[in-house]
Amino acid sequence: MSKASVLVIAVIGAMVLFPSCKKPESEGPLPSSLVFNVKDFGATGIKEDLAQEAIQRAVDACAAAGGGTVFIPPGQYTSGTIHLRSHIRLFVEAGATVYSLHDKSHFDKDALLYGEDLTNVTIEGRGVFDGGGAYDRRLKGDHEDDFIRPNQIQMEKLGLPLMRAFPKPDRTGKMVLLLRCTDVRIAGVSFVDSPSWTMHPVQCERLVIDGVYIRTSLEDGVWADGIDPDGCKDVRIANCTIETGDDALVFYSMDWFGPAKPCENITVTNCRLSSASSAIKFCDGNIAGIRNVTIDNCVITKSNRGIAFMTFDGGAVENIVLSNLTIETIRYEWFWWGDGEPFHFNIKKRSEVHANWPPEKDRPAGAIRNVKIQNVIARGYGSSICNGHPDSWLDGVSFENVKLIVAHDPNAAYDKAVHGLVFKQARNLSLKDVEIVWEGTPSEKWQSALALDEVQDVVLDGITAVQSPAADKAPAVLLNLVDDAVVRNCRAMEGTGTFLLLAGEGTKDILLERNDFRKARLPYSLAEGAKPEALKLGY
Helix, strand or coil: CCHHHHHHHHHHHHHHHCCCCECCCCCCCCCCCCEEEHHHHCCCCCCCCECHHHHHHHHHHHHHCCCEEEEECCEEEEECCEECCCCEEEEECCCEEEEECCCHHHCCCCEEEEEECCEEEEEEECCEEECCCCEEEEECCCCCCHHHHHHHHHHHHCCCCCEEEEECCCCCCEEEEEECCEEEEEECCEEECCCCCCEEEECCEEEEEECCEEECCCCCCCCCCCECCECCEEEEEECCEEEECCCCEEEEECCCCCCCCCEEEEEEECCEEEECCEEEEEEEEECCCEEEEEEEEEEEEEECEEEEEEECCCCEEEEEEEEEEEEEECCCCCCCCCCCEEEEEEECCHHHCCCCCCHHHCCCCCEEEEEEEEEEEEEECCCEEEECECCECEEEEEEEEEEEEEECCCCCCCCCCCCCEEEEEEEEEEEEEEEEEEECCCCCCCCCCEEEEEEEEEEEECCEECCCCCCCCCCCEEEEEEEEEEEECCEECCCEEEEEEEECCCCEEEEEECCECCCEEEEEEECCCCCHHHEEECC
8 A cells, every 4th residue: 555545545534534624725824735623623712621631633644644733712620731743833823822721640751742753743723721829929948049148148138028929839831841842833822820830942953933022021031031941052033022020031951851952043033021020031040051042023021130141150152243132121029130221141059159059060261252242232230240260361352332331229138239241250351432421419329331351352443431429539430350451532521530440460461542532531541560661552
């Protein structure tokens, strides 16, 4: 018997066994040749009736027929884990909501929608997946998070109670967990109130996420990330709105589901992001690397941290372009990572962050290199601190056409901001057409607009800056232990005291040329330790 005959018999058999399998009556939103309506498999569309088995039967029947569309019509459906199959298009119609069941016994996987080693999987429509995430507020107790220990210490100094959010114990699972899947499309649908990460694609290839809406509580939604690609390749994320308690968009390279793979070849466009943690994060969990990423034409609002570059497990973050962004950061409660800062760079070893992590388990320090940030307007309440590591300096970071506005909230419980923008342990640094502005009532802690510490080979071209209004003796720009710098086309703003201060015995080869220091009382000065021959004047 020919393969074609076998296929015809299989399809006819599926139609006999599952009479709900039918061709669409008209062209429209369901172009697949076969449509499997979950109501024909026993789903009622009534929230109180468990729909898990009916939806799974529809998915399995569709797979048995060789693929097609599983159709969820308007109604309310409650379910535990649904196992997706290859060549399945799960279409959730407008007016349909799939609720995550508050019963862990119905989750054999840590997800509402689960797929493993699949090909050609689609989740789309205008319907909603509702995780029912809910939270309790209570004292921290013995729960420890070393990432936020500085915030905890600040709260303890102020004598304030360490209240925080915790997920309710009957809520479980991610909304989508896909392992090693190829040709995946998720489009149009909404995911709300996920109890855990909303989408976690792991080592998937050719992944498209388009026009998706994700929402969790910005006040309480701990661990409810938006989209977390882990070791994925060839990823396109576009036209999405993500408002999440925890990180909105996070790139990982971890070994939780097998040897770590790079997260690479990624484009993100036309998205709007909000997060009580980081809006965009190149995650600390990075073993094999995160590389070749462009993020363009996005708006970040109401985030505790705008863009975070972090690597704590030895991987590199490299070849990254961020462009045409607006960033607004605010300061959330103490238990969220971040401090209201638009930019954050940090290279660590695990033992340097986690008190109980043995140093002998550390991987070598990772790397952050070849990062270009351009055409950005950012406003925030914290210092943008960009730190390398003694063993691995930031390398090849570039800011171009960036306006950074630093504000202060005098009613906040604490404010750790000192300088507007800081780079420490960096080489091949370029800042071009960067403006740093202080806004509103100044903090007593504020100092310099720009501070460089242990930096080699830097170009400051077109910097516009002034020291904080609260720190007249601070310079607008501080260079400490800076080796080989060109300072050109820079402009002192009205009220500048000293524009440029050189500090440290290691500061040398600083060339000044074509700067406008007319509004500064002093164009430059030397602090103790700096040598006069470190400064060279050009034309």
